[in-house]
Amino acid sequence: xxxxxxxxxxxxxxxxxxxxxxxxxxxxxxxxxxxxxxxxxxxxxxxxxxxxxxxxxxxxxxxxxxxxxxxxxxxxxxxxxxxxxxxxxxxxxxxxxxxxxxxxxxxxxxxxxxxxxxxxxxxxxxxxxxxxxxxxxxxxxxxxxxxxxxxxxxxxxxxxxxxxxxxxxxxxxxxxxxxxxxxxxxxxxxxxxxxxxxxxxxxxxxxxxxxxxxxxxxxxxxxxxxxxxxxxxxxxxxxxxxxxxxxxxxxxxxxxxxxxxxxxxxxxxxxxxxxxxxxxxxxxxxxxxxxxxxxxxxxxxxxxxxxxxxxxx
Amino acid sequence: xxxxxxxxxxxxxxxxxxxxxxxxxxxxxxxxxxxxxxxxxxxxxxxxxxxxxxxxxxxxxxxxxxxxxxxxxxxxxxxxxxxxxxxxxxxxxxxxxxxxxxxxxxxxxxxxxxxxxxxxxxxxxxxxxxxxxxxxxxxxxxxxxxxxxxxxxxxxxxxxxxxxxxxxxxxxxxxxxxxxxxxxxxxxxxxxxxxxxxxxxxxxxxxxxxxxxxxxxxxxxxxxxxxxxxxxxxxxxxxxxxxxxxxxxxxxxxxxxxxxxxxxxxxxxx
Amino acid sequence: xxxxxxxxxxxxxxxxxxxxxxxxxxxxxxxxxxxxxxxxxxxxxxxxxxxxxxxxxxxxxxxxxxxxxxxxxxxxxxxxxxxxxxxxxxxxxxxxxxxxxxxxxxxxxxxxxxxxxxxxxxxxxxxxxxxxxxxxxxxxxxxxxxxxxxxxxxxxxxxxxxxxxxxxxxxxxxxxxxxxxxxxxxxxxxxxxxxxxxxxxxxxxxxxxxxxxxxxxxxxxxxxxxxxxxxxxxxxxxxxxxxxxxxxxxxxxxxxxxxxxxxxxxxxxxxxxxxxxxxxxxxxxxxxxxxxxxxxxxxxxxxxxxxxxxxxxxxxxxxxxxxxxxxxxxxxxxxxxxxxxxxxxxxxxxxxxxxxxxxxxxxxxxxxxxxxxxxxxxxxx
Numbered sequence: 001x002x003x004x005x006x007x008x009x010x011x012x013x014x015x016x017x018x019x020x021x022x023x024x025x026x027x028x029x030x031x032x033x034x035x036x037x038x039x040x041x042x043x044x045x046x047x048x049x050x051x052x053x054x055x056x057x058x059x060x061x062x063x064x065x066x067x068x069x070x071x072x073x074x075x076x077x078x079x080x081x082x083x084x085x086x087x088x089x090x091x092x093x094x095x096x097x098x099x100x101x102x103x104x105x106x107x108x109x110x111x112x113x114x115x116x117x118x119x120x121x122x123x124x125x126x127x128x129x130x131x132x133x134x135x136x137x138x139x140x141x142x143x144x145x146x147x148x149x150x151x152x153x154x155x156x157x158x159x160x161x162x163x164x165x166x167x168x169x170x171x172x173x174x175x176x177x178x179x180x181x182x183x184x185x186x187x188x189x190x191x192x193x194x195x196x197x198x199x200x201x202x203x204x205x206x207x208x209x210x211x212x213x214x215x216x217x218x219x220x221x222x223x224x225x226x227x228x229x230x231x232x233x234x235x236x237x238x239x240x241x242x243x244x245x246x247x248x249x250x251x252x253x254x255x256x257x258x259x260x261x262x263x264x265x266x267x268x269x270x271x272x273x274x275x276x277x278x279x280x281x282x283x284x285x286x287x288x289x290x291x292x293x294x295x296x297x298x299x300x301x302x303x304x305x306x307x308x309x310x311x312x313x
Numbered sequence: 314x315x316x317x318x319x320x321x322x323x324x325x326x327x328x329x330x331x332x333x334x335x336x337x338x339x340x341x342x343x344x345x346x347x348x349x350x351x352x353x354x355x356x357x358x359x360x361x362x363x364x365x366x367x368x369x370x371x372x373x374x375x376x377x378x379x380x381x382x383x384x385x386x387x388x389x390x391x392x393x394x395x396x397x398x399x400x401x402x403x404x405x406x407x408x409x410x411x412x413x414x415x416x417x418x419x420x421x422x423x424x425x426x427x428x429x430x431x432x433x434x435x436x437x438x439x440x441x442x443x444x445x446x447x448x449x450x451x452x453x454x455x456x457x458x459x460x461x462x463x464x465x466x467x468x469x470x471x472x473x474x475x476x477x478x479x480x481x482x483x484x485x486x487x488x489x490x491x492x493x494x495x496x497x498x499x500x501x502x503x504x505x506x507x508x509x510x511x512x513x514x515x516x517x518x519x520x521x522x523x524x525x526x527x528x529x530x531x532x533x534x535x536x537x538x539x540x541x542x543x544x545x546x547x548x549x550x551x552x553x554x555x556x557x558x559x560x561x562x563x564x565x566x567x568x569x570x571x572x573x574x575x576x577x578x579x580x581x582x583x
Numbered sequence: 584x585x586x587x588x589x590x591x592x593x594x595x596x597x598x599x600x601x602x603x604x605x606x607x608x609x610x611x612x613x614x615x616x617x618x619x620x621x622x623x624x625x626x627x628x629x630x631x632x633x634x635x636x637x638x639x640x641x642x643x644x645x646x647x648x649x650x651x652x653x654x655x656x657x658x659x660x661x662x663x664x665x666x667x668x669x670x671x672x673x674x675x676x677x678x679x680x681x682x683x684x685x686x687x688x689x690x691x692x693x694x695x696x697x698x699x700x701x702x703x704x705x706x707x708x709x710x711x712x713x714x715x716x717x718x719x720x721x722x723x724x725x726x727x728x729x730x731x732x733x734x735x736x737x738x739x740x741x742x743x744x745x746x747x748x749x750x751x752x753x754x755x756x757x758x759x760x761x762x763x764x765x766x767x768x769x770x771x772x773x774x775x776x777x778x779x780x781x782x783x784x785x786x787x788x789x790x791x792x793x794x795x796x797x798x799x800x801x802x803x804x805x806x807x808x809x810x811x812x813x814x815x816x817x818x819x820x821x822x823x824x825x826x827x828x829x830x831x832x833x834x835x836x837x838x839x840x841x842x843x844x845x846x847x848x849x850x851x852x853x854x855x856x857x858x859x860x861x862x863x864x865x866x867x868x869x870x871x872x873x874x875x876x877x878x879x880x881x882x883x884x885x886x887x888x889x890x891x892x893x894x895x896x897x898x899x900x901x902x903x904x905x906x907x908x909x910x911x912x913x914x915x916x917x918x919x920x921x922x923x924x925x926x927x928x929x930x931x932x933x934x935x936x937x938x939x940x941x942x943x944x945x946x947x948x949x950x951x952x953x954x955x956x957x958x959x960x961x962x963x964x
Contacts, residue, residue: 029404131569141561153551
């Protein structure tokens with residue numbers, strides 16, 4: 001590296017930039033900044049702009065925002081028809097609400113299943129702790145798509161869950177689980193479980209064992225200790241884990257597409273169909289914009305607020 | 314302290330939930346029958362079928378190229394962004410950069426995919442670039458959303474790192490660039506490797522964003538698999554899943570053993 | 584040992600129950616052993632502690648003192664042996680049902696609760712009404728002089744204040760036994776010295792039995808009624824601070840508590856009023872006789888640095904040696920001298936700085952080192 005920083009071209013470049021008023025510092029800031037501006041921020045403006053257009057049969061399939069009027073002046077062709085339709089058509093409204101509902105239920109179950117796992121791992125001695133942690137992470141590194149696929153075979157009419165329940169005599173006739181909202185929720189809980197466990201684990205493992213001992217020492221039974229000490233202290237982990245499950249679950253497309261039925265409405269799926277099947281790009285863009293403001297923005301604001309509160313502590 | 318049985322049992326059930334579908338997936342990849350639910354004897358025919366499927370092999374090759382390229386780019390930009398945020402103090406646009414490196418973490422993929430596609434289309438109209446969509450646009454899209462993950466990992470490592478190491482190097486006469494390459498990078502190297510691996514996996518795994526920004530002739534592996542499984546379960550996908558799981562499990566076990574040994578050595582050194 | 588005991592003022596028997604063979608101990612530890620796998624952390628300890636004592640368990644890290652304390656609190660279950668508190672066997676009682684409380688080394692103050700809530704916590708677990716618990720907590724906070732800080736969170740307090748909250752929280756349930764794990768370990772030196780006396784004041788006010796674990800021998804000497812010195816899971820010596828310091832029974836204790844100069848030698852001659860030990864470094868040394876020694880037996884002479892005298896002129900004491908001053912450390916009221924004996928051995932002497940004003944001794948001077956026959960303590964192990 002020495003060779004590089006002391007080579008002539010390097011120094012000349014640095015000096016040249018200095019003459020132009022760029023310091024190395026500015027350059028270092030500029031590289032990631034520019035990339036993210038162009039490929040992350042600007043797309044949202046494009047998205048917003050196209051959501052105001054109309055679909056037309058052309059390439060690209062949307063009307064331009066500006067047009068030359070016959071007298072040569074610029075005309076703005078923006079219209080809010082897409083948003084009006086979003087508001088008036090109950091399909092979209094129901095899709096937003098149903099997405100939130102499904103994501104909420106899934107998050108709750110992910111928490112109920114994930115918390116004991118995280119807590120158990122956090123209180124395990126080494127090397128069991130590392131092994132269990134790796135076992136939690138392992139499915140996450142395998143394909144998301146294939147993990148959803150695994151449940152297709154599992155929940156089928158002739159699938160293993162039904163076979164098992166029939167075999168043990170819990171049910172008489174196979175349950176219909178595939179292509180239901182239930183299957184979608186199972187799929188979400190399953191695929192996002194590591195995102196729930198890891199922040200919870202990170203939080204629980206940082207708690208000093210002495211807190212639990214102090215609580216027991218002062219006369220609290222294990223259950224009371226859990227309710228009055230462990231649970232309140234793990235609130236940051238619970239919030240982080242729930243965020244990591246809830247937000248992506250709202251926009252989920254693959255899981256409802258593979259496990260859901262025709263009546264499983266989720267907004268990510270509506271957006272996808274609007275774009276790929278109906279080829280209505282402006283409508284898809286409008287769906288995305290509303291999703292952004294209705295769902296993502298408040299949750300991100302909440303996350304930010306929590307972060308700041310955490311820093312002030 | 315004595316502990317009850319409730320917690321271990323709940324945790325065990327949780328692990329059963331995590332692994333039962335995976336085990337079933339693997340077992341039925343060796344099934345003779347086409348039905349993925351009825352056992353009809355051991356067979357490796359689906360593996361043979363998989364390796365004769367030109368479409369899958371080609372898609373896998375494209376996915377690998379995309380994943381290596383975008384993981385590498387995402388690591389470069391992500392580490393730079395993390396360094397800027399963790400070490401350069403206040404500057405104009407700091408809040409903006411913070412937002413842009415964390416927002417992709419929670420952004421629904423459909424939104425990221427759609428907005429990037431619309432950007433590419435608009436850019437093509439205005440600038441004439443990129444001419445058409447394919448691997449190039451997928452790499453740009455994956456770099457952007459993986460960047461955030463790398464940045465988060467690198468940033469937390471930078472925050473944990475003892476800043477006096479860098480100050481000592483400055484004190485001994487190293488310029489800021491030297492310090493970055495001589496001290497900062499080697500110290501956060503494990504986080505960079507982890508970040509690259511994560512970005513690689515995320516890229517390899519992505520279906521939604523790739524579906525939006527890809528063009529004809531550039532189908533990634535998840536896209537091909539998705540179009541297959543949409544029609545129902547098929548045992549060659551089980552075979553593919555088994556191979557992926559085996560590779561991942563082997564790598565994780567290796568990493569786990571290395572990590573465990575390191576920790577043990579560190580614990581003994583104390 | 585006997586002459587030291589007679590030197591101290593006689594005290595009422597009930598203030599030092601451990602001197603009364605008929606006294607009933609409050610806490611009885613009998614043959615308590617704790618093994619972690621193959622490692623024996625605590626090895627068959629027998630110890631009696633009496634009501635109202637402030638007992639210090641003193642030892643280096645890893646000696647088993649914290650494990651012993653944690654067994655008293657109920658966080659570890661003894662592998663063998665029994666713990667009787669006030670005549671009741673404790674071994675099967677879980678921590679939350681024990682009449683003991685612990686002050687943790689890290690304080691373990693619940694970060695999500697205010698100071699007052701922390702102190703109230705134990706009372707609420709007993710089922711005490713909230714209002715009554717708040718009053719009791721306020722009383723306790725007043726005792727530790729923190730009545731104005733009840734509304735704060737632990738992270739808004741200084742280290743010393745946190746320490747006092749932890750003490751208040753552990754004391755508020757009026758435990759039969761208070762266990763303190765390095766209670767002053769996290770404080771800086773000056774604060775630690777002030778707090779030592781504060782701790783003793785509170786203990787005497789409440790009359791609670793305290794068991795303190797510490798690695799700091801000065802701290803143990805200052806606060807304890809008795810000290811138990813631990814090493815490798817066992818108790819090496821139990822006694823009052825003065826006994827431990829003046830009459831150590833082993834080289835380990837002599838060396839662990841304060842500084843000491845140790846000389847190895849053989850018993851050379853013994854008479855009713857004196858005995859001679861032949862040492863390699865000092866040659867023959869005259870000491871008070873110790874019963875039970877045989878001629879030729881290997882013994883060690885322990886000499887506290889403050890028991891040595893230095894002078895330019897040859898002294899009259901029977902044990903006197905020439906030495907070269909290598910180093911003088913001025914510590915304010917004391918000065919520490921490092922002396923090289925003729926044989927090459929280094930010896931340390933501590934003298935009051937005032938006493939050296941008439942006859943100042945400095946580096947590189949040849950001086951006389953001397954000590955009285957009563958100054959050296961003879962150790963057999």
